[in-house]
Amino acid sequence: MSYRWSDNLWKPSCDEDGTWSAVQCKGEQLHGRCFCYNTNGSRIFGWSWWHSAGNMTCACSRRRDTLKNQGRENVTLHCSEDGNYEKLQCDSGLCWCVDPQTGEPTERAYPESMMTHLSCYDKDKIGSQYLRLCESMHIARLEVIDKLERHGRLYAHIDTVNCDGDGSYAYYSLNGSIVYCLWKNGMRIDLYQTPLSSILTVNCNCARDSYIYRQANLTFSLQCQSNGNYKPEQTSNGYPFCVDSDGYATTTLGSFGETLICKE
Numbered sequence: 197m198s199y200r201w202s203d204n205l206w207k208p209s210c211d212e213d214g215t216w217s218a219v220q221c222k223g224e225q226l227h228g229r230c231f232c233y234n235t236n237g238s239r240i241f242g243w244s245w246w247h248s249a250g251n252m253t254c255a256c257s258r259r260r261d262t263l264k265n266q267g268r269e270n271v272t273l274h275c276s277e278d279g280n281y282e283k284l285q286c287d288s289g290l291c292w293c294v295d296p297q298t299g300e301p302t303e304r305a306y307p308e309s310m311m312t313h314l315s316c317y318d319k320d321k322i323g324s325q326y327l328r329l330c331e332s333m334h335i336a337r338l339e340v341i342d343k344l345e346r347h348g349r350l351y352a353h354i355d356t357v358n359c360d361g362d363g364s365y366a367y368y369s370l371n372g373s374i375v376y377c378l379w380k381n382g383m384r385i386d387l388y389q390t391p392l393s394s395i396l397t398v399n400c401n402c403a404r405d406s407y408i409y410r411q412a413n414l415t416f417s418l419q420c421q422s423n424g425n426y427k428p429e430q431t432s433n434g435y436p437f438c439v440d441s442d443g444y445a446t447t448t449l450g451s452f453g454e455t456l457i458c459k460e
Contacts, residue, residue, distance in 0.1 A: 272363075
């Protein structure tokens with residue numbers, strides 16, 4: 197069977213009710229990737245290499261997204277990298293074990309102080325504290341703001357901490373009027389940055405993906421913008437093509453040396 201460039205153009209998957217499927221896979225199965233999406237078609241936390249995504253449901257990532265959209269800022273459910281549930285979950289002072297693919301409880305809940313008694317507790321992975329560093333800072337910030345508001349102080353500046361669905365640092369941080377791209381450990385990724393005025397367009401996907409591919413010993417040949425997003429127009433041996441925000445082609449190859457008008 198001959199290979200066609202158009203074979204790898206992404207076609208979104210939909211559920212029977214017409215909404216977006218939770219798992220959307222792009223590229224080809226060997227080195228392609230699958231991402232978590234909410235029902236409205238926005239990418240949310242969670243990804244996997246396509247060849248390893250057989251049990252990927254994004255159930256945890258979708259649950260966190262729903263709770264946040266309902267106004268809960270103190271969600272502490274832990275998702276695995278692929279958007280499924282981690283086996284141990286704690287929220288609102290209680291801990292319990294769950295099925296990673298569905299989130300259904302497999303044991304009764306214990307107070308968080310007794311989480312070590314649960315069969316899914318893994319000391320090497322979890323340690324003595326359920327909350328991870330980024331989460332701890334985020335929850336502490338919320339508690340301080342709540343306390344100040346209860347004492348009549350409605351406006352207080354405390355630096356925001358952005359965390360991902362697994363409790364690690366999210367993709368960006370603010371420092372004054374500059375937005376920086378971050379890796380999961382809170383370290384800046386190279387020199388990727390942009391003015392605060394452009395924050396609504398920043399996703400740092402390219403900056404983070406360059407790191408992911410490096411960790412997997414794979415060649416990363418796409419180009420990033422200075423803000424860490426993918427450049428909308430990429431080239432393959434001089435032939436241009438457009439990519440989406442995840443770096444996957446949205447058009448077939450143009451003519452050699454041609455300049456395309458690609459959607460940001």
